[in-house]
Amino acid sequence: MARVVLKDVVKVYDRKVRAVEDFSLDIADGEFVVFVGPSGCGKSTTLRMIAGLEQITEGTIAIDERIVNDVHPKDRDIAMVFQNYALYPHMSVYKNMAFGLMLRKLPRQEIRERVQEAARMLGIEPLLERKPKQLSGGQRQRVALGRAIVREPKVFLFDEPLSNLDAKLRVTTRTEIKRLHQRLKTTTIYVTHDQEEAMTLGDRIVVMSAGRGVGRVEQVDTPLGVYRKPVNRFVGAFLGRTPMNFLEGKLVDDGGIHFQRDPGFHIRMLGEYEEQLRRHVGKEVVFGFRPSAMSEGPTGRNEGQSVTLNTVLVEPLGRNMDVSCRTDDDIHIVARIDSDARSEFPVGEKVTFYLDMDHTHVFEPGEFGNNLLHPPS
């Protein structure tokens, strides 16, 4: 187990493509950190730099207080699980798991014990003599996990390990990874593009973006932190199962700071934010609110704020239903409401939704506009 520290890490390909920009992060011993972001944001590249599979252009990476920039992957005491499993096709499951231990010249008896222990933990004991091609995708991924576990490394690295599995298996394997981490308490760095995976697995989440021509870190926080207090519009839009709704408008001060958009939107901001918003009065802003912040009656800290929209489509999801709406000037808004309250929802009508103001945000304009309520520190 170990602490992993990245300091001002930069990766430049071919002297011009800046894949990762000034990445700094201190990962505590035993922590589970998830790098999440769209493709091309540099999350895998960063992971591969930690693994030693990519050269570090600038900055330093330290594992367990030792700078490893020039240390060969095999000497970093890490284990990695790949997206395509990367099992050796010509070796049995047992040999796949034992390979790393054999190279480290462990006694045969100990190798056997460790492999069997890991196989038991993962429920793959009956498969030990099989070849990888005789296994299903889920079984292969377990073997890949087993290969990492037996090594008892200081750090686990996961590179989108669930992407090749079907939806159901993805959820069960996800749970399994979480359980393994709770049991082994090994420092883990996990890369995914799936925000749901990131939210459920991580002690902390690193949200990365590619939009500004370089891969960079947007926010590092706990899952609830990034969800509730996104530092900018990109993070707000990226996290959450249904995308956040955005409306462009202006801040006005008429007896309290309001978000104003014509026609029909005049929403009073919470009093505690008035001070910090006052500087932006008269400026263009983007009002953001999650579908789940909308309800048919006042909930949360509402203070009477509501929006009236034209409903166009209802998608029942079981406990909830997603109601697609349009503003009068045809902006698409989705509301997620509790379906226990009713079995049907009027379509093609004007409906008033109340907003839980604790789950609303005001951003500066642009894809990466800062959150004026929760600015980046």
Next chain:
Amino acid sequence: MSNVTPKTKPQEGRDPMEGGSGATVLRVITFIGLVLLGVTFVVPFAFQVLVSLSTVADVDLLTQTGFPPALRPENYADVFRQVPFGKYFFNSFFVAGWATLLQVITCSMAAYAFSRIQWPGRDKVFLLYLATLMVPGVVLMVPNFVIILRLGMFDDYTGLIIPAAFSAYGTFLLRQFMLTIPSSLDEAASIDGAGHWRIFTQVILPLARPGIIVLAIFAFLFNYNSFFWPLILTKSENLRVLPVGLLQFDSTYGSETPKIMAASLMAMIPPVILFLLLQKYLVRGIQLGAVKG
């Protein structure tokens, strides 16, 4: 063979191979075509067998009647009596065997370096190496001969084997093959604690086996059949390989066509056996090389 066309695509034309009388005609035509093609391959071979069983005098007659008046199987025994045919066999096997082994070793190592290791100028060097394939062999014959002479390998097994131990073609073949092996396997192995040598021997080589078998077959056949290079590089009788040895019947004893045929038939046996044993690898290997996107 089914005549049912899927109901979901009623408009689409039927594949002619799928059924119907048109398809039967097509299959018959294809079959006849293949038979004719087969005959053109078999006839010369059958003729060779007949000639090998004739007397020298009967060879001309054979072209008219199609069958020798008297069979003379002694030709086969004579081959061994008149020349050290066993020694030729051994030489061919010895030279082709060593050349194949060395070529597989050098080519697979070079292919690994050209496909799995990143080093500056790698692809340019590879292109340069490939470019040597464009130079006709005859052009290189004299310089190579001089080099061998200076190295003191003239009229020696080493002169026959060493130049054949390297092959740009073989390197190319195996490199293409190795490029199809996912790089995450090397990465997993290097994280597992393997260096290049272990990755090469324990991960890449086993996975490149079909490609290596193809290369081995090609290399063996090429060197087993090699004629001109052994001809100019050896003068001692006991270094002669089969193709050079066959010349004996043409010069020393006049032109003894039946014995040449008998000898070359016997010389053909090992490659045929080799092919029969390994043909599934050959086909799979060639396919694997081709399927790579």
